[in-house]
Amino acid sequence: MESIGELARRTGTSRRMLRHWEAEGLLEPAGVDPRTGRRHYAASQAGRVRAIAGLRALGFGLDAIADLLDQGLSESRLVELLRRREAELVDRVAADTAALATVRERLRSMEASRSTIASTFALSSLAAVELQGVVETVEDETEIPDAVGRLLAVLGADAAAPDRDVVLGFDGTTHERTIVVAAALVGAAPPAATRTISFPSAERAAVVRLGERPGSTADAWIALDAELEVNELRATGPYRQTLHPDGSVTLAVAVNGIVDPADD
Known part of the structure; x- marks a missing residue:
């Protein structure tokens, strides 16, 4: 069994984030000391932690991650969600590109006016x-x-x-x-x-x-x-x-x- 600090170090995450995921129902400790309240985790739970962290890095919300992990991370389900996320990111890139062009044009106009x-x-x-x-x-x-x-x-x-x-x-x-x-x-x-x-x-x-x-x-x-x-x-x-x-x-x-x- 591992302490929360050991699991955090081994997975490259933080104690605060592990506690947050626990509060959201994504990660349950394998055991809790009734006297001290200290959490203990099985070595195998590092895989779930890495899966949660990886999906968060892709921009998935905690509800979507819970749905994915609770139903089992099947290929078809993962591809479906990744395609959906891809479309969201394409739309965001297009919007951000347009916003960047507007900001640059305004800066150019301000610099020209100032000069x-x-x-x-x-x-x-x-x-x-x-x-x-x-x-x-x-x-x-x-x-x-x-x-x-x-x-x-x-x-x-x-x-x-x-x-x-x-x-x-x-x-x-x-x-x-x-x-x-x-x-x-x-x-x-x-x-x-x-x-x-x-x-x-x-x-x-x-x-x-x-x-x-x-x-x-x-x-x-x-x-x-x-x-x-x-x-x-x-x-x-x-x-x-x-x-x-x-x-x-x-x-x-x-x-x-x-x-x-x-x-x-």
């Missing part, structure tokens, strides 16, 4: 602008892309290839828990549903122009905020984004220094 923003970053003033457009209020930044899509649909504008400048505004300064999203076409006859939208002036604003539309505009704004921090500036909002017909994008936001001279 462009760092090289084209400039401070300038922004003139006030009044345009005819549409507005929607959202509760957080994750809702902005869908809101922009709805607003552009009202305006009849194609975000991917607009035939004129499209100005978007994002203002989270008016209400603590909401963001006002605005969209307007420059130089176009407005639909009946539009209203006058005022984009305020700013004496000092960070302005960058990206040569192509980023994969994620949110990531581009994050990159711009990072560049502001490098330059010891902070955005005071609202954010202004212009989509140009040539595919480029201008990002602009009013800024102040992180240390305000008035506080000195």
